[in-house]
Amino acid sequence: MNKKLILMSILLIGILVITGCGNKTTDTTADVKEITIGYFPNLTHAPGIVGVANGSFEKEFDGIKINVKTFPKGSLFMDAMATGQVDIGYVGPGPVLNRYLQGSKVKVLASASVAGNVVVGNGDSKISFPADLANKTIATPGFACSHDLLLRRFLWDNELKMEKRGGNIKHILQKPATMMGLFKQGQIDAAAVSEPWAAVMEEKIGAKILVNWDEMPWGGQMPATVIATTDEFTNNHPELVKKFLKVNEEAIDFIENNRAESLKLMQQEIKRITKQELAIDILDRALTRTKLTSAIDPQIIQEFANISGELGAIKGSTDITGLVDTSFLAEIE
Known part of the structure; x- marks a missing residue:
């Protein structure tokens, strides 16, 4: 093999290493031992509550320890995600878009519920x-x-x-x-x-x-709850992101087809977290005013951001281009 061919081979190998053989991300899922999920004890977070309670997350993330943190409000969830205490989870659209416009590298991957x-x-x-x-x-x-x-x-x-x-x-x-x-x-x-x-x-x-x-x-149709994570998590663990979104879809289907059992699970989880037991009929009535879905309209989120800007909660641009990324959701549908 002549020197010119050797040099070309070395350059080609270097390019493949740098680009990950053409992939945009390098999935290091094999190195992940645990993952921390966050959500609120609100009915609009029902897919997360039920997915944890019925073991769907543990089953899908087989071999990875599932930690759960719950929050009373969105700002605390976003603080936890920014400091690495939470990897992915459920939050209202307001807090996540506000942090994005303030410079945080976060992503909205899907909805969990609208209305509510x-x-x-x-x-x-x-x-x-x-x-x-x-x-x-x-x-x-x-x-x-x-x-x-x-x-x-x-x-x-x-x-x-x-x-x-x-x-x-x-x-x-x-x-x-x-x-x-x-x-x-x-x-x-x-x-x-x-x-x-x-x-x-x-x-x-x-x-x-x-x-x-x-x-x-x-x-x-404004999302009541969205699934949010960091750019770092999507870049490093795209397969885990898809697993999470798959459980979200499964939990939505489970609630739709097993309403009585799901309401009982929600009741138990909300009581465990808040120390207050809500009657099943209260939860049932609340669920009739909440639509569980993973579908999300980025334009609505943009208009939501514009309102935040008009209020002065956001200084500068309210352009959320890049915040909503439904590419992972499209891969599991």
Whole structure:
């Protein structure tokens, strides 16, 4: 073999090593001993709850230890993912798009649920039309959280605004559990919440639905929960990403075809995490206002980001190009 041919062979081998023989990523799944999944004890996170409870994640990730962390709000989930405490999991779209626009290298891979968000009021509330919310006090769980952004879009669509935005609606931040006491005391008139909190409020304090899920912006198709991870995890472990998405699909199918068993699993898991037991009929009612699906519309997420930008929660560009990556989902469908 002449020197020229030897040199060409060495160069070819070098190129193949660098490019991974043509693959965009190098999967180091064989080296993974454990994976940490995150989710919230909310019904809109049902695929995650059921997937953990019925052993689907353990079965699919055979040989890999499954750790689970639960969170009360999206910012804490995103903090955990940023510091490597969580690899992949379920979170509302608001926190993940906000972090992406702040520079975090994160990905949204699919939806887990849409709808599941409503506006509730006292049982004797006289609020019948959006215009009736003028001069009222409305609560949301956090500033620029998914519920907050969805409510603001609803208000803007109906030519209403919060006081800080030049309108006449007072806005306060409260946890859903605290909202119930404020309703009883007459300190708030309405609240934007996700399930199962709306169903709980109906049961516990006689709350009524003022704006149902399908009356919310985008016809109720705004993702309530998405699957999020980091660029690093998708780059290093594409096969694990696909396994996770496969379990999400299986859990959605399981819930649809085994509703009674799924509701029982949700009840048990929510009780284990929160120390509170929700009646099966409450969970069942909440599930009727929640659509479980992996399908996601990036344009809705973009419009959601635009709202966050208008609020000032995001400084600079609100372009989320690159945030939503459905290529992994397409490979398992």
